[in-house]
Amino acid sequence: xxxxxxxxxxxxxxxxxxxxxxxxxxxxxxxxxxxxxxxxxxxxxxxxxxxxxxxxxxxxxxxxxxxxxxxxxxxxxxxxxxxxxxxxxxxxxxxxxxxxxxxxxxxxxxxxx
Numbered sequence: 875x876x877x878x879x880x881x882x883x884x885x886x887x888x889x890x891x892x893x894x895x896x897x898x899x900x901x902x903x904x905x906x907x908x909x910x911x912x913x914x915x916x917x918x919x920x921x922x923x924x925x926x927x928x929x930x931x932x933x934x935x936x937x938x939x940x941x942x943x944x945x946x947x948x949x950x951x952x953x954x955x956x957x958x959x960x961x962x963x964x965x966x967x968x969x970x971x972x973x974x975x976x977x978x979x980x981x982x983x984x985x986x987x
Contacts, residue, residue: 881918882924883926884925884946884947885925885946885947885973886925886927886928886945886946887942887944887969888929888942889928889940889941889942889960890930890931890940890941891904892931892933892936894936895932895941898939899940900940900941903961904929906962907927907969908927910962911925914969916969916973924972924973925969938959938984940960941956941960942960943957955968955985957984958982960982967979
């Protein structure tokens with residue numbers, strides 16, 4: 875059996891698609907984000923980008939959705955960014971920061987003191 879193809883990545887974005895987040899627009903955000911990541915060549919497997927993007931179940935801030943989590947490897951270790959009330963512009967800002975290895979946005983980030 876041959877090995878699957880490996881796609882190097884700079885980070886992983888996960889957007890909640892559980893009931894509460896969907897009621898706040900996460901399903902439409904998912905469609906728009908998928909299309910934009912592909913159009914901007916950020917999505918790793920479709921267009922040569924380096925971002926893994928998947929949907930997820932509950933990310934634990936149901937009353938504040940849509941919720942998105944971001945993980946990436948940095949020289950200091952694994953960095954995680956957790957976001958609430960995610961809009962399309964914010965999701966793209968996070969994605970571009972991951973792709974360009976810039977600082978993650980702080981707006982709507984709930985895992986910082």
